[in-house]
Structures are given as C-alpha cells and as structure tokens.
Amino acid sequence: MRELTSTLLDAQKQATAVPYVRVEAANMIGGVVRLDWTRLYTGSESDYFHALAMPADGSLIRARITPPADSRKLYRQRIASPGPGSDFSQWTYTGQYNTVVVAAAALGTEVSIFWINTAREVRRIKSTDSGVSWGSPELLDYSPTTAIYGIAAAYKPGGDLALFFADQSTLYVKKCIGGQWQSKVAWDKTTGDLSGVAVVYDGDFALMVTGKDASGNFKLWSLLHGDGAAVTAGTWSALLELAAAPSGGAFEYRQPFLVKTGVFRCFFIEKYTGEEAYSRPFRSQAISGTGFADGLWREPVPFNLSSEYGLAMAHDNDYAWLSGPAGVWRAPLAALTLDLTDDVISLRQECSETGGSLTVELRNDDGRYSVLGQGDLSVLDIGRRIEFSPGYITSAGSESSAGLSYILESFDHVSAGGKAGLVLRAVDRWTALSDWKARHQFRWNRTSDDTNVLGIIRFVLARAGLGLAVRSQSAAMTGFYPDFTISPGDSGREVIRKLLSFVPDVIFLEGNVACLVNPLASDSAVYSYGDGHQVFEGTYRRGAMKTNRVQVEGLGDGLILAESFTWDQIDRLYDRLQQVGDRDIDSVSEAQQRGQACLRQSEIESEGGSILVPVNCGQQLYDVVALTDPRAGLDAVNKRVMGIVLGYYPRRGEYRQRLDLGAV
C-alpha cells in the first residue's frame, strides 16, 4: 500500500468526506521528459564524421570533416544563441586536412576539439572562451594505425578529461590529469575491429562502443571505464550488449553518440546492406532508476533520417540538441504539466492482474479542450502521460496519493443535449508490454546459467520502457536459470506471463515501474476494512482449488519427478491433477518449487468476492487487508486484493472503490 499521511488516512475513514481527485497531463515517457525533436536546419553538407559540444554559455560548437574527395578538411562552427533563427550553414576552416575522425567536449567555458589525421597524429585545439577563439593545434600522441573509426572525449567536473579512440580492435583511453596528458592505455577486451565510440562522464566514463566481436558478429555495447563510482578507477567493466547482428549477415552498427539528460540516451546507426539498403539512426534510452552498469535500455527505435555517420548529442539546461553535418534538431527539456483537476466531471480507474485503464471525462462547455496537442494543450495529446492521484480534502488541505500514471490512448469529444465534454481513455503500461514485440530472437542460458528468471524479466520490462522494483521475491526467481527464448513477434506481455508461470511471484504495474511481489500465505494485513473504514457491501466466495495435486517432470537427461499436494482439498474432493513438464528443471528441489508455485496460484484463486468501500487512496494490488463484516461472519479475516475499480461520479455523489478479493 502506498504510504499516506495521517490526515489523509483519517479523512478516508470518515463517514462523510470530500473527494479530491487530481488529474494532470505531462510530457513524460519512461519517467523522464519525452524529447519532441524539431529540425532547425537542413543543409547540403556532406554526411561524414562530425562532433558536437555545448559550453556553459549555451553556444553550440559543431565540428565536421569533409569527405576524402575534399581532402578531409576539418571545419568548426560556433552558434552563440542557437535557435530557430540561427544560421547553421557558416563554417570556419581550421586549416587542418587529412583528418580521419573528430570529437568535441566542453566544460564550463573550455571547449576541446580532437582529431586524428592520416599521419596518425592525435591533435587538439582548445578554446577557453566557449569557442569564440581557439588556440593552436596541440600534438597529444600518435595512434598505432590510421584505421580509426571512433573517437570521443569527456571532461570530468574538475577539468580533467579523457579521450577515447578505437584503433582497429583496440579501444585506447588517454587522460589529461591536472593539465598533464598521460600515456594512452589499451582496454582489456578481445574483439574484432571497432567502428565507433561515445562517452559521457557520470562518476565513471560511460561508453557506447560499436564494432565486431571476436567472431565477427556486429555489436553495440555499453561499457564503463572506471573512475571510482560503479567501477574501480582505471579498470574496465564487462561489455554489455545492446544490439547484435550476425557475421555474414546484412546488418551492422556504427557511430554511437551518448548524452545524459535525466537518463542516458543514445543514438547509433543501423546499416542494412541487403536490397532496399538503408543506413539509419536509431535511438534508445536507459531505464529511469537504473544505472549505466545495469545495461537496461528501451528497445531502440528508428529516427526519421538517412545517415551513415549518426547524430551527435549535447544539451544545456533548456534543450537537448542533435547535430549532423547537414542538420540540427532540438527538443525542450522542460517537464510540462497541465492540471485538469478542476474540469473532471467523472473518472473510472480499473486495475487488474493483467491490465489497467483510466477513463476521465472533462467539461468542455466553453470549448477549452476543442483542439488538443497545440499551444497550452500541447501536453494533452495521444501518447502523453495522464497522472491520477486519488485523495480527499483533509484538515491539512487537498491531499492525494501520487504514483498512478497512464498513457493517453484515445479521446472522444462528446456533444449532446447542450453539453460538451472530452473523454480521455488512457491505459497502463501493460499495454506497453503488449505493444513490445520481439523483432528478433533472444535466448538466455543456452550454454551456461548466466541469467535467472528475475534477470530475464528485468530485461523484457526494460525493452518496453519499464523498471522493476522488488518488494519481495521467491527463491526460484533468482535460482532458476531456464534455457529460454523469445521469438520474433512474441509480445512482452506474453513473455512476462510465461516467465511468471515458473515462479510463485506476481507483478503489478504502477507508473513506469513493475513491482515484484512474492505473495505468501503468512503475509500480514497492511490495512483494515470494516473496522474504521466502512464497507458498503461485500460478497465473499470460498471455493475448491482447481488444482490440488501437481506432478512436475523435468524433461532433461534422466527423470526428475516431484509431486506437491494440498491434502485437505484432496481429502474433500479427490485429486485434481495438473502435470507440468519442463526440460529446464534439473533438480528435485526445482521441481518442488514449481509444484508449490502452481498450488499457491490455485489457492489464491480459490477464494473470491469483492467489497465496495469509500476510496482508499493508497490501495495497491496484492495488498493483504483485514476484513471485518459481522453480517458475513468475518472478523479481521485476511484477504488479498486482486483487482481495483475506482469510480468518481460527483453528480451522483459517488467516490467508491470496488476491491476484488482472493485468498492470502
């Protein structure tokens, strides 16, 4: 149950209380601001290597290299106050040519542009006035070869910086500490040739790397070079795969760029060399609330552009920026909300084990909601977030319980009988899970136990943009490593339900987070009804278990068999057998765990019914509540909440919740 203030708890238990239903629209996605990109510049510059940085004065520093046919000249550009009226077409030639790759980084008023040329020279020019003037080129080092396809740099807050460059199959880091450049250091990985690198400093150096693995498969990896936060200073984390394509196939990845605006966001190029070939930027973002080291990213989606060299990213306080040689985009970073509370005519919220929805009717008698998605109503549009917080007017004022959010799926303008209204129909993130479809094969634990059920669930949730909060978990959740695959077209919802069938645990979704719960028969009640909090009506069903005996057979080498029983049900009803076969079960204890999980589910479902109560603002799915209803002979009997329907109809004076019940 969500935590409530004492005054809100008191208010919801009163015989009469004044509802307060807070509804807002927000430009959020996945817990962070949704970036709505607007293209500010379309030029004719050739698509080739480029870079972007933003010093503290908000100016935009761009750099680009011309193609080999134009001698690979290095140009730079400074736009003092970038905006829709800026001229992004004016470039300054640096006098450098035969440059191979380029990178840029900024801290405060200091900006550095790095490049490597065909003489293998690693060079830099530096500005200390936000790119207004530049010093002479410095020679920092030499690269082993000119087979350099990736370079990136990032400052630390104190002014030290690190330059990363990929030379054939080796990623090098060269640091500048206290103004002194150190010797370059190679990473400790064995791969094939690399094709790109991006970096952001966030306590460690967070990197995205593209290239081939040792077998020639194309990869997009995340990687940390430690600076003492999540990874020991000077060491490298393991490579975590974000995207992969087989050797000899038609797909490859290259030119990643990385930025952190609330969460890490990346762009990279997916190149397809088959018929109808394309080279297109894809974007993804890390899951809010996770660390870079967790490697949990939303499913990458294409960006409407054809490009071989990607889109560099940077940001200031107000905007995120994207840049290529011939294009500039920006997206506001401000979190926008629109308070709809005062216009709510009615509201219905439904929450079940496998889905949830919110329907809100707003007054529109003066046409205030006639045109959505524009002007003041820009945040009220399909795909935007609708936040709902049930509450009451309490002695402390208007109080509500936040945390419930939905995505606007559709809306209806209603006009009838001299009245006008707007009906918003929003869905919870089960729909996002259903909408996520695997676009290629995934497989875990083929040759070794590398990812348990919890890890696979976390991965699938992340692909759909959801984080995972573990409230409680079973041993099977972390101890079972199935040889598990997801095939193209499988939906996230289906996959999650399959994974949950291995364990007694359940999940419920609130906002952008899936909460994992292991419902135990010994769970204590977190709230009471009928003893302080009124029960308007109730029905209480107690039935037989659909399954009271489970045979679990491991189908691997050698027979593994375990049976689980609910004896009192068998004594009463004879046996109701469920047989489960799973070749991933390779021990009796795993078979017993599976059998107990099946019986547990059957036990919870054996009880049913519902109660109608004044709204409990903090009620959550799978909470255990103590129920007192003398008319039905119940005295503080524990039940589990299996579904919630909330109705707010002020014209009828209704503000109620119906709670579906199951056994504890």
Added chain:
Amino acid sequence: MKFRKAELKSFSSGSYTATVRLAGSYKVYLEDVTVARNLPAAEMVAGRRLAVLFFDDHSPGEAVVVAVYT
C-alpha cells in the same frame, strides 16, 4: 505447441542439430536446435526452408526441426 518457419544457416551431422534463422529474426539466429533423425543429413543444405516445431514456445531445448523443404 507451435510451428515456426525458418531458414537453415548451418547443420551439424555429428550432433544432429542446426542453427536456424526463424522467420522475422533478421539479426539473431537460434543455435543448437535438434533435428529429427528421419531427415537425411544430405538434405540439410544451408539456405533451405525448415519447419520447426516448438513443444513449448519459449523452450528452445524442446524445439525440433521436423521438415526441410525447397
């Protein structure tokens, strides 16, 4: 239980297993899929189409290549 269409990428006559590309999976192949012993090894030519039977949709260890065609 589900049938899925696939393309044969490689075949091991020793272990009688195949690496296949399931229809729609352009970037990732499924490895070590058991091949029915009634299929002649000589017919398992890379590029040919396959029918793969999944006794359990998500358990590749219980998938079997049951037909090769084209």
